[in-house]
Amino acid sequence: VPLNVFIDKAPVHTTKVFYYKENPKVTGVLPDCSFDRGSKIVIEGENLDSVYRTIIHFRPNESHLRSVTRECIGRSLPTRMECITPVFQRDETEEGHLSFDMDGALGLWNKDFSYPPYGEPIPFETEGHVLSLYPGFDEVSLHHKKLNLVSSCMTITMTVADVDCDAKVLDNEITCRIPKNLTIP
Incomplete structure (x- = not known):
């Protein structure tokens, strides 16, 4: 897509080209649990390679506990991304919701997820x-x-x-x- 810049209706010439990338979609996360010290998960979906920054959020069901986040580091394929979940240390299994912020696409997935203690x-x-x-x-x-x-x-x-x-x-x-x-x- 050509990118045009105007200042007071006067065109500014640039050699930059804007490339639109489709928004990411998350269709699955495996497994649907993580050890309390963080575990590898596989995110499945579409257009996952269009994302520059992915933030993983775990929100526990117990309201007195704080949510935890972690940035996903590494490259991704169009339909697959591997990440390490945030650390959430507890002595017992904690239920909650896992979601992802992928650039401007916020709150993707938002499904049930659990954190058992390390085994x-x-x-x-x-x-x-x-x-x-x-x-x-x-x-x-x-x-x-x-x-x-x-x-x-x-x-x-x-x-x-x-x-x-x-x-x-x-x-x-x-x-x-x-x-x-x-x-x-």
Whole structure:
């Protein structure tokens, strides 16, 4: 689109060209939760590469708690953007709403989002934190802290010899059946 500048109706010649970019649209956010110290989310949508600055907002449902924000750093594709959520430290899961300001497009998305406390696997309690598998083993388990709080909104996988073993997240452990067709040397 040509850009014309006039001062008191007199044209000012410029070599600048104005390029209009379509407004961004957010169609999805995965996952719909974040650890309290911040987690990677994937924003899906349209025209996401037209944005110069994206601000992420989390507004907790509890009115006495403050909202938190964080700028999304990094490049984006037209239909995909990766960001790290703001830090929101709590000892228990906090429900609220996540939204985005993308340049002049304010309050995009504004959907339910939760912040459970940080969870993590506990290393194997064996020497070197390595679990040796032997013929006849049919199940592997690993203890964890609070991963059950995110198992419904984050994908937790476990592999044996690079084969997904369909992990089940229980209250304090992750278990998986060793696939029958897998040969353990």
